[in-house]
Amino acid sequence: MDCRSESATTGAGRFRVNANGKLLDVWLLVRCVSCDRTSKLTVHERTAVRSIDPGELHGYHVNDPELVASRLLDPLLARRNRFTLDWTGAWRLDTLSERLDETWPVRVDVAFEDPVPVRPERLIAQGLGFSRTEVLRRIKCDISLRRSTSAGFTFTVTAGD
């Protein structure tokens, strides 16, 4: 019965809405990845129905995937439910097929489709097929390469040896 797993998934993403008079509870259902047990993350707790945006409320009823994603990324929800998101393998890099063989240095813009935190160092290494040492030697960037970011940034690749 006791499960030590600390990993859960939202699966397809389902909300549960419970109306109690004019008050509303909304939970996001998550499932333990190891024992399959379902638990609930509190999204709204005894909240006045009229204080919730009607569009948002509709989203809870239809399990809107974008609402699931945005609620999961909400730091308030995470703090209230004491969880941290595990982003391991949660990002994918789409690069243009153009080769980096023209004139150096080359400027690269990185844009995020979803605010998934990633260390620029890792992203650049994977995107360019560079080793970590190469990244440190050849990349010039305004932001720290080691600190996770989830906002777009620009870096410059300088010529190799």
Ligand SMILES: [Zn+2]
């Ligand atoms: Zn479990």
